[in-house]
Amino acid sequence: MAIKLDKQEKNFRNELVFAADAKAVNLDHTLTNLFMLMRNDGKRVKVKVTKEHTFETMHKYLESLENRGVISGFKENFEAADCWLRSNLLTLVNRGNIQNEKIASLRPVHLENYRIRNIAQARDYNTADQIFLMLRKQPGILNSLKDYLNKGWDNATKNIAKNIELDVDSVGILHLIKYIEVDLKTSSLLKNVRPVLEAQADLLCDDILRLLVYKDDIPRSVFIEYLRTLIGFHLSLYTQKLIHLLPKMIEAGTRNIQDDWSIIVDVTDNLDSKVSLYACEDMEMTLNALYEYVKSTFEINAVYWRSEFSSQPNMDTIDDILAVLKNRPENFDMYYESKLDTILHNMDDEDDRKSVLNHIQYETSSFDKYVQTLVKAKGAYQYRYYHQFIDNISQKNTDYGFLADGRSRRHTRRAVLGSRLLETLVQLLVLEPQDSGGFKSHSLSIDELITALRRRYGIIINGMLEPRFKDADVQTLTAFRENVEAFKNKLRQIGFYTDLSDAYILQKIRPRYNLDV
Template sequence: MKLDKEDQEFRNPKVFLIDPKNIDLERVLVNLFLLLRTEGQRHAGRKASQAIESMDHQQQTFEGAAGSPTVQQHREVVRAWLENDVFDLVNRGKATEAVASLRPLHLDAHKIRVAKHCRSYNVDEHMYAMLQYGEQQTVKDLRAYLDRGLSPHDRKIDPSAGLDLETLAVLKMVEGRPDPLKSNEPVAPTAPTCIGQSRVLCDDIERLLAYRDAVPRGVMIEYLKVVLGLHTALYVLRLARQLTGWRLDHEANKACLDCKVHGGLERPFESCPYQQSFVVDATGNPRSPMAQLARESALSEYARLTDLIKSIFTFNQLLRYAQNKRPELNDPRRVLELLKTPPPTFDAYWEFRLDEIRKKNETGKDDEKESISAEEEALLSMGLPPFETLIELVTHVRARHHREYLVQLLDKLLQKNTDFGALAQSKAQTNDRRWVFGGRLLEVFVQLAVLKWSEKDGRKLFFSEPLLIEDFLGWLEARYGFVIAGARIEGGRRPITVEEHRAFRDNVRGLKDQLREIGFYDDLSDAYNAQTIRPRYPIDERKEVR
């Protein structure tokens, strides 16, 4: 069945800003840096010259900027370093190899960026919206950190900044290039549907920035990539619960309208009606009982994507109706009133739309006409209310397409099968995904968890403290929904059988082994208070303001 563009509209900035596609997180960061530079406004882009795509051109530019005979004498070594550590390339090693952008090591990395090779499919806009509406101070602090290395007066490289070689190369490459022009068109005019997830993201970034002087810049960029990708993925999965709940209740949940979720709380999502829970396999054995529980957990989350697709179609169609007929309801938080108390002409409007779809597929022009399948005919004849019939029909036709791209999006955001990832899946098609912690992801969690804070003059001051393993397990579940030792939050997965109790105990043991491998944990005693995670970097911002 063929549908008009407006009938199958999916991406809607008021509901779901992202255009789900297979993304590259580094390219998303480059585009996010551009938005941070333009303060959230769409840039009035100048068309880049074709030479910018050539690695030969970029190497010549670098050699000129470096002004060192050593660079000229070792061109092959310099070329390999630029290709691997400074530039992001597409079609690497092929005849069509081209520059996509600089690596996201500095806020100005976007100045060498080929838009057609550096697409982020609005994920950067969504991330900026989460930062902007989550906590304005986080946007300022993040921008200030990423802009380090340039003098604030003349925008020249600051020799005293202590930059690493790769970041210095990025700044040399963009030296003298103009700043982007602002278009006065905001990329995120409305707040994200789930504002609570945005606040927790902002708190995590503030925690990361507490390490700004302790962690190398390249490591910090990797940390930021992990946190931004993880929270965007958790946002998508939570939205599946949230929008479906609103749709079934025919109204926005009151807890969402007055959201109490904040990252600084001990249990940030305690008041959230749409709790998340993910069983994580920390044993490292894909054939273990715990791995099977983690697969079942991941499978149930990915199965919710069909509900998300149906809910997005519902909201988009209602918003389109409200825009034309009831403009006062043209808001996702109010538009469901149309289902709760339908206007007199509501059913007639959707009946007409269904008739138009049928006519176009039965009697339209040859290039527009498509046959109506038996399943589609059955949906049209089920006797459902006209609006429900339209939603079921559109979901039936388009769900497979959007689900495929949503799965690709989540896999990339969660960095599947990498050391920074929260998902693992073997290459065999019959194997399902399962929740895991890559070693570097676990490192990020520990760096965040060991930080406490006190407030002074409206500002959070972070300081590091050792953390009991038991408290770390509770922190992971309360903040992200990750369950290691059996859920403590209502609705989460708890062990039932003796085998499951044993599996969860082995899981905790596996997590301790992971922590020991990355250097955060040494259990010198079986005593409860001796099983602590130690901070790697001593942080105490309270000293700076005394």
């Protein structure tokens, strides 16, 4: 069906709601663009390179460095250097496909890696914008992360800092970008808006702060892997919570509502496990809520486009918009009646016009009819791509994943904890805040870890303490008991849990590092 919308009406993305586009996202590209935003205080910049980066141009960079006396041995060891570029220094799209393989960017190992990137191949679809908006809520933590990621680079001299120990990959990246300049004149500045879910932004910041505790104790490559895992995990958490909570915010007219989101996680690694029934139902509820979420976003957009309806003419906060939607001012519908008439008038096919009118016939106001028309025009697209978007940011079916499914309709999506994701979360949760500031590592019992995951992230492993399962039957009890046992086994596999005694009190999650910072 052809419903003609103007440029503004076609735009679903709104930084006030969610800065990212629902597309097929690669988290390496998200990190690369996030580093660019961090390095340039929220600006997306271009580099002074007129041609596309290829393996030939990368070889020329290395040849130039050798001619300048910066490096040596490249020409004599060309094949080894090329292999190093491919495996350690570059992020590729269509890797292994000789005809379509292209360079996206340098690997996100150092803050300056964004200087060598092909914008078309390294698109992050504004996911970096969302993460940056969340991190910017705590400037101290943002700057601490920035300082660590920029380690080894002297911004004043535009050279590698002396007397700083760096891993070989970071040194290689810094040599490659040494003579590539940034064109600040073509930059675009990210809007200064507050995340809708501010508590979720604070949680990300706190997790980054805890991760920084390990910066001197783990290799840089491990730190980057943890960071990448956290970015994907928190994007997934934020998206799922927003889908659940945004319609409730519109109904209440405020962001200050109870965060009652939670999700049952299947940690058995068995698609046919007993607990999978409940985990799949929870994920299905989230995905089924996409319609109301899309509708709520169009409602917010419709008011945002006509901010003069607010008591504050320069309305730029979500709070103002929610207040207007809850208590609509006089003559609120007149503008939307005109917009709706324009859409209907521009429809060439009479059957399509009748279909739209039939779709909106039960709405009572012109505003609601207008929003429903937008949903009919663009809703199916958003619904389809949000599935793919959640799959990508959740790193579905990987060791880093928060989501898994099978290849048949029998094994639908469910939340999981991949071994690498679980390792990352445990590393953060074994850190205990101190009254004097800083953190100290400490042991946790299985129950304490399960409780911490539930309280902090809404992750349910043992649902028997949940009000919705207070009258659970034997089958449900068995399902959660098996889930807890599988959780213990997974902790054993990643080296955090050992049964040293039959005494339950001695069965502890033990930190890998004894830290007191």
